[in-house]
Amino acid sequence: PVSKKAKMRDGGTDELDVCQQLLGELETHQDAWPFLKPVNPKSVPGYKKVVKKPMDLSTIREKIANKQYSCLESFTDDVNLVFDNCERFNEDDSEIGKAGHIMRRFFNKRRAELLK
Numbered sequence: 098p099v100s101k102k103a104k105m106r107d108g109g110t111d112e113l114d115v116c117q118q119l120l121g122e123l124e125t126h127q128d129a130w131p132f133l134k135p136v137n138p139k140s141v142p143g144y145k146k147v148v149k150k151p152m153d154l155s156t157i158r159e160k161i162a163n164k165q166y167s168c169l170e171s172f173t174d175d176v177n178l179v180f181d182n183c184e185r186f187n188e189d190d191s192e193i194g195k196a197g198h199i200m201r202r203f204f205n206k207r208r209a210e211l212l213k
């Protein structure tokens with residue numbers, strides 16, 4: 098079988114390039130505004146108690162910079178956490194709830210296209 102090592106190419110893995118590409122597209126999406134920075138628990142009543150594992154795009158950007166993602170799967174888990182938290186806390190027909198559904202669909206579509 099092809100060894101893990103074989104996945105490496107100069108300057109890091111292809112998977113990490115895909116993570117950077119996807120994150121860049123999420124950050125610049127017009128509906129990304131609710132997800133760019135950590136939710137401020139002081140300005141959003143109930144958030145701290147309800148959402149056990151907060152996650153946002155700037156935190157994911159930091160984790161990439163600190164080499165905290167070993168593979169596309171661990172990166173995908175954090176992106177999905179952003180949108181799962183959003184569904185948990187926001188009505189589907191709210192502005193933020195709608196943005197979360199749009200962003201999740203966009204992410205899944207682009208991830209599939211980049212992996213083809």
Ligand SMILES: Cn1cc(C(=O)NCCN)ccc1=O
Nearest residue numbers: 130131132136141183186193
């Ligand atoms: C993702 N999310 C974001 C907010 C929020 O208010 N973000 C600041 C926008 N400027 C509130 C609830 C929530 O689930």
